[in-house]
Amino acid sequence: MSGSARAAADVRLEGVEKSFDGKTRxxxxxxxxxxxxxxxxxxxxxxxxxxTTLRMIAGFETPDHGxxxxxxxxxxxxxxxxxxxxxxxxxxxxxxxxxxxxxVAFGLRMRGxxxxxxxxxxxxxxxxxxxxxxxxxxxAQLSGGQQQRVALARAIVIRPRVLLCDEPLAALDRKLRQxxxxxxxxxxxxxxxxxIFVTHDQEEAMTVSDRIAVMNAGSIEQIGxxxxxxxxxxxxxxxxxxxxxxxxxGEWRDGxxxxxxxxxxxxxxxxxxxxxxxxxxxxxRLTDGAAALRGTIRSKVFVSGQMIYRxxxxxxxxxxxxxxxxxxxxxxGTDVGIDWNQSDVVILND
Numbered sequence: 001m002s003g004s005a006r007a008a009a010d011v012r013l014e015g016v017e018k019s020f021d022g023k024t025r026x027x028x029x030x031x032x033x034x035x036x037x038x039x040x041x042x043x044x045x046x047x048x049x050x051x052t053t054l055r056m057i058a059g060f061e062t063p064d065h066g067x068x069x070x071x072x073x074x075x076x077x078x079x080x081x082x083x084x085x086x087x088x089x090x091x092x093x094x095x096x097x098x099x100x101x102x103x104v105a106f107g108l109r110m111r112g113x114x115x116x117x118x119x120x121x122x123x124x125x126x127x128x129x130x131x132x133x134x135x136x137x138x139x140a141q142l143s144g145g146q147q148q149r150v151a152l153a154r155a156i157v158i159r160p161r162v163l164l165c166d167e168p169l170a171a172l173d174r175k176l177r178q179x180x181x182x183x184x185x186x187x188x189x190x191x192x193x194x195x196i197f198v199t200h201d202q203e204e205a206m207t208v209s210d211r212i213a214v215m216n217a218g219s220i221e222q223i224g225x226x227x228x229x230x231x232x233x234x235x236x237x238x239x240x241x242x243x244x245x246x247x248x249x250g251e252w253r254d255g256x257x258x259x260x261x262x263x264x265x266x267x268x269x270x271x272x273x274x275x276x277x278x279x280x281x282x283x284x285r286l287t288d289g290a291a292a293l294r295g296t297i298r299s300k301v302f303v304s305g306q307m308i309y310r311x312x313x314x315x316x317x318x319x320x321x322x323x324x325x326x327x328x329x330x331x332x333g334t335d336v337g338i339d340w341n342q343s344d345v346v347i348l349n350d
Contacts (some may be wrong), residue, residue: 008036008194009071011057016066018052026052028218029273030066034196036056039188041197041205044215045241050198051166057196058164059083070162080170081110083162086155086193090167092147094139100126100150101135107158125157128187145176152184156191161165163188165197169204176346181207202242206230214238230280239278244321246279247348260315265292266345276348283344286330291337295319308324311338 008207011034018027027049034040036170040182044049055061058069059080068076075083081347086107094103101122108118126132129149139147148168155163168184169177185208188195199205205212206226213223214237222238233239236247250259253269257264266277285291286309295311307322307329321338330336 007071007161008192010034010036010069011162011194011196012067012069013053013057014067014069016053016056016063016068018049018056018061018063025218027056028064030218030220032213032220032223034194036071036194037192038212039185039195039197039210041209042215043202043205043212045200048215049218050200050215054164054196054198055168057162058085058087072088084160085162085164086158086160088148088151088155088166088168088172090170092139092151092171094147094150094154096139098138099135100131100137100139100142103150103156104157106154111158122153125153128156128190129153129183143195144172145180148172148180149183152187152317154260156185156187160193161275163193163195165195166233167198167200170201174205177204178207179264184208214241216241232257232346233278234349236276236278239346239348244281244320246284247276247283248278249274249276260317261347264292264345265340265342267342267347271347278346279340279344281320281322282306284319285339286311286323287337287339289337291339293319293338295336295338297332297336299335300329300332302329311336313338317322 013030013032013211016027016030017025030053032346042053044050052061059078063076104122104125105118108121111116114289126135129152131146131149131153134346139150142150171181172180181204197208197263203286209226211223211225212229213220214229215221216237222234229238230242233242239245248259250257250294251274255268255271257266264277293313295313298310298312300307300309302325305325306322311319311321313319319338
């Protein structure tokens with residue numbers, strides 16, 4: 001770990017709850033552990049409680065119930081300025097009338113450092129975000145990406161134990177946003193700062209994070225690595241929110257899953273009752289021979305080296321299948337079989 005950061009701290013939430021009207025819980029009994037030096041994402045749609053959770057960790061909101069600790073220290077009711085955290089906002093929150101150097105130095109001045117130490121640390125932080133030589137410019141003279149780098153430099157210059165990021169890249173265009181994702185991840189790894197990153201963008205969360213918590217209606221539905229959440233979603237919400245997926249509702253009969261009267265390949269086991277199974281489009285195989293399902297190609301589109309097919313099944317439902325483009329795409333209107341490996345089936349907890 002670089003000497004530019006203090007020892008990274010773990011962050012723990014235990015039974016944290018928050019409501020603003022006394023009735024509806026915006027955050028509902030959240031339990032969470034972020035390991036020291038981890039890049040952790042809170043992912044979910046608007047209104048799911050992820051930003052409120054971040055604001056409680058930062059100290060801008062106080063939980064109604066529960067406990068928050070950082071490095072073993074209870075910070076639940078601790079003022080913001082004593083929590084030793086850096087924060088980056090979507091809006092950058094830079095002082096427009098101050099120079100880049102003055103913006104970055106703000107937190108150091110509040111801590112009472114002498115001018116020589118402030119200048120040295122500001123220079124180092126700007127070098128780390130590739131803005132050396134920009135010290136005397138104003139925010140209005142910078143691009144969006146450069147302004148976000150200034151906000152990042154201001155957050156890391158105080159050497160926080162924890163870095164909190166609230167949709168920090170949402171205002172950038174797609175290409176710049178993708179570039180900044182890798183830059184932010186690289187800098188976080190270099191400094192070793194425990195980072196909690198709020199986003200509604202699935203691709204962004206899966207690109208930068210060591211682990212992800214998927215939130216829905218104030219609760220955490222699943223925590224895991226990007227691959228774990230993508231390959232093995234536990235709930236219908238997670239499976240549908242993370243990427244594209246085909247869902248089959250049905251019932252278990254003697255260990256076999258039956259949907260719309262058709263027995264579908266799935267993991268063997270003693271199960272009963274109704275349920276839902278899920279399959280990622282790239283796990284489905286189109287074939288000319290015998291298969292679990294049959295249908296007709298309704299449409300196709302080429303995206304990023306893959307041919308994506310929409311296939312109308314014989315009962316009227318549609319599924320999505322993806323194949324690596326081989327320059328021999330199947331024509332629209334073709335009758336095809338659809339098959340998959342049993343091990344690729346995910347059983348959801350409805």
